[in-house]
Each structure stands twice: as structure tokens, then as C-alpha cells.
Amino acid sequence: MAEQSTPRVTCGYLNSYVGKNVMIVGKVQQLRGDEAVIDADGSFTAHLNRDAHLSAGNGVQIIGKVNPDLSIRVLSSLDLGTGVDFELSNTVAEISHQHRNLFMFE
Amino acid sequence: MSAYGGYQRTGYGAQGGEDGGGFVSGSQQGSQAGQKRNTDEYLRPVTIKQLIDSNKASYNEADVQIDGMPVTQVTVVGQVRAVNPQATNVTFKLDDGTATIDVKKWLDAGKSGGEDEVARFPLDTYVRVLGRIQSFNGKVHIGAHHMRAIEDFNEVNYHLLEATYVHLLLTKGGSAKTGGGGGDGDPNASMFVDQGNGYNAGGGGGYGGEDSRVAMCSRQAQQLYRWYQSAQGNTDGINIRDVVAGTKMSTRDVQAAADELLGHGLVYTTVDEETWAILEV
Numbered sequence: 001m002a003e004q005s006t007p008r009v010t011c012g013y014l015n016s017y018v019g020k021n022v023m024i025v026g027k028v029q030q031l032r033g034d035e036a037v038i039d040a041d042g043s044f045t046a047h048l049n050r051d052a053h054l055s056a057g058n059g060v061q062i063i064g065k066v067n068p069d070l071s072i073r074v075l076s077s078l079d080l081g082t083g084v085d086f087e088l089s090n091t092v093a094e095i096s097h098q099h100r101n102l103f104m105f106e
Numbered sequence: 107m108s109a110y111g112g113y114q115r116t117g118y119g120a121q122g123g124e125d126g127g128g129f130v131s132g133s134q135q136g137s138q139a140g141q142k143r144n145t146d147e148y149l150r151p152v153t154i155k156q157l158i159d160s161n162k163a164s165y166n167e168a169d170v171q172i173d174g175m176p177v178t179q180v181t182v183v184g185q186v187r188a189v190n191p192q193a194t195n196v197t198f199k200l201d202d203g204t205a206t207i208d209v210k211k212w213l214d215a216g217k218s219g220g221e222d223e224v225a226r227f228p229l230d231t232y233v234r235v236l237g238r239i240q241s242f243n244g245k246v247h248i249g250a251h252h253m254r255a256i257e258d259f260n261e262v263n264y265h266l267l268e269a270t271y272v273h274l275l276l277t278k279g280g281s282a283k284t285g286g287g288g289g290d291g292d293p294n295a296s297m298f299v300d301q302g303n304g305y306n307a308g309g310g311g312g313y314g315g316e317d318s319r320v321a322m323c324s325r326q327a328q329q330l331y332r333w334y335q336s337a338q339g340n341t342d343g344i345n346i347r348d349v350v351a352g353t354k355m356s357t358r359d360v361q362a363a364a365d366e367l368l369g370h371g372l373v374y375t376t377v378d379e380e381t382w383a384i385l386e387v
Binding site for chain 2: 003004005006008025059061076078080083084088091095096099102104105
């Protein structure tokens with residue numbers, strides 16, 4: 001059984017993960033139908049699936065596939081409410097890349 | 107053993123109480139003789155990938171090791187991806203983004219079925235699990251003593267940082283100042299000192315933070331602080347324009363880093379709000 005990781009990333013890492021699944025925590029800035037603009041140390045567009053329940057201004061954890069235009073096709077989303085420390089999330093994404101042996105199967 | 111001594115006094119001692127791990131502290135305190143079984147009984151925060159890797163590296167359940175330390179009790183944080191109620195236990199598939207693992211929560215004989223457990227942890231909720239590593243047919247799972255749903259998402263990130271911190275403490279040890287000291291030191295030695303050193307040891311590669319005064323600061327704040335140390339010379343402080351030019355950091359970053367240093371009382375403003383000087387001690 002090949003283990004798979006879903007790397008934690010911020011916006012800046014997206015172009016290293018085109019075609020792969022990632023986990024990204026950010027703040028919902030805009031909701032437009034089935035698209036959302038999300039800020040995670042830079043903003044990106046998320047193409048939502050049907051069971052996504054986001055609210056503008058809330059934190060959200062997105063798991064999805066990175067498109068070539070660096071938008072994300074959402075596979076799963078989790079509303080995190082308002083108490084999210086985004087700076088902490090971004091730091092964790094960075095730490096997880098510094099210590100890949102703890103966080104990622106290559 | 108010295109690495110273990112360091113862990114016992116710092117990571118565990120400082121944080122065990124907060125994450126509910128305090129209940130094994132009794133057995134931990136009793137490890138002065140260094141008995142093998144005793145040393146196994148500490149609660150280790152880990153990522154799921156560490157567990158999977160440890161299983162691949164070890165031959166039997168008795169000597170599961172992570173970073174060269176025997177481990178039996180672990181705590182992990184992850185999202186519930188699948189729930190599988192069975193006659194005697196409920197098996198959860200837990201995913202923390204690094205890997206997935208099965209968690210078995212055994213049911214009390216007296217109580218009926220696993221409906222409660224299933225209802226308490228719907229799919230995709232984040233949970234914290236305290237349990238024992240178990241290996242069966244070459245596959246590792248956790249026998250859960252305790253599970254609870256996570257209400258504050260920041261705990262997820264906190265756990266990942268704690269797991270990283272413990273890993274670094276065990277693999278790199280404290281800094282030269284305390285490194286070899288291990289269990290010999292005064293058990294009441296300030297844990298803040300140790301924590302600072304542990305952080306520095308971890309940051310050695312990426313952050314290079316050698317000054318314990320800025321150990322708790324962000325990388326950029328540390329960078330700014332070091333630049334200020336090297337550039338000092340004028341009691342009127344240095345204006346943000348010169349800082350930006352000197353550090354090659356963006357104005358926004360400098361502002362944020364300076365705010366952080368101000369908050370810690372490491373610098374103060376002088377002639378105006380955007381001119382700072384280091385507070386000498």
C-alpha cells in the first residue's frame with residue numbers, strides 16, 4: 001500500500017504542486033457562485049464542489065488538486081469559523097516543508 | 107539517555123499538562139533509575155507519517171522507535187475519514203495530511219454498541235487521540251485510550267509544531283550549553299531557558315537564531331534584530347527607510363517585524379514611530 005500525503009501549503013507553494021493534491025488553510029475573501037477567492041499568504045481561486053459550505057470572512061481548510069493556472073479544484077472543504085490563526089497555519093506549512101521527513105511521503 | 111532527560115524536563119514537562127497528557131507523568135518521574143520499561147511510558151506527540159515509518163523500520167511491536175527513542179504511548183491529531191463500527195470496537199481511519207492510520211476505540215463491555223462513539227465523531231471532524239501503538243500483521247494501528255473532538259482548529263497546528271519540536275529535540279538535542287546535561291541538571295532549571303535552546307537547535311538550519319532573547323520571535327523579527335545589532339551605533343535609532351535598504355526586507359515586513367520586537371520589549375521607538383533602536387540590557 002503506497003502511502004500518500006496531502007502536503008500543507010500556502011499560495012506560494014502552489015506552482016510546485018500542479019496536478020497534485022494539497023491541503024491549504026486560508027481566509028475566504030469572496031464567494032461567487034461555485035468559485036471562491038481565498039487568501040493564504042497570497043490569494044487563489046478555488047473551484048468548489050457541491051457540498052462546500054463556505055462563509056466569507058471565515059477560515060477554511062481546502063483539500064484539492066492544483067490546476068495548471070494555480071487555481072484549486074476542491075475535493076473537500078472544512079469551515080473553520082473565525083478563530084483561526086492564519087499566520088500560524090502559514091508557519092506550519094513552511095515548517096512542514098523544512099522537515100519533510102515528518103510530513104510528506106515523496 | 108541525555109536526550110531523553112532533556113525531553114522529560116522540557117517538552118513534556120512544559121506542555122503535558124495542557125494537552126491532557128498529564129496522566130502518565132507519575133511513571134515518568136519514576137525513571138530516575140533508567141529502567142527500560144519505564145522509559146517507554148511517556149506520551150509522544152507524533153505525525154501519522156512518523157508512526158507509519160516507525161513500523162516499517164522495526165521488527166516487532168516491542169521495539170517501535172521514533173528518532174531512536176522507544177515509543178508506546180502517542181498522541182495524534184487528524185481528521186476522521188471513515189468510521190467502521192464492529193462488535194467490540196469502532197475503527198476510525200484518521201488522516202492528518204501526512205498519512206492515514208487506523209484507530210481502534212474499544213467499547214466498554216457494559217455499554218451497548220458503538221453508536222455513541224460513531225455519533226461523537228462525524229466524518230471530517232478533527233479529533234485528538236491518545237493511545238498505544240500496536241502492530242498487527244505488519245500493519246500499525248493505534249489502540250485509543252481517549253479520543254475527543256477538537257473545537258479550536260489552532261490545536262491542529264499546535265500539535266504539528268509540538269511533534270516537530272520533540273523530533274528536533276531528540277535528533278538535534280539542546281544547544282551546546284545544555285546539550286549533554288541531560289538528567290544531571292537541576293530539575294527545576296527554568297524550562298524557558300531549555301525551551302529557548304530547543305527552539306534554537308531546531309532553528310539552527312533554517313533560522314540561525316543564536317540569541318535567546320529573540321528565540322520566540324518570527325524569522326523576520328530575528329533577522330531584523332540581528333541586523334540592528336550589527337548596525338547599531340547611533341542612539342537615535344535607525345529609520346525604516348535605512349532599515350529597508352540595509353536588510354533588503356520589504357517595508358511591510360520590516361514594519362511587522364519591528365512591531366513584534368516592540369511587543370517583546372526588545373526595541374523601542376525613538377524620534378518617530380518608524381525609527382527604532384535596540385533596548386540594551
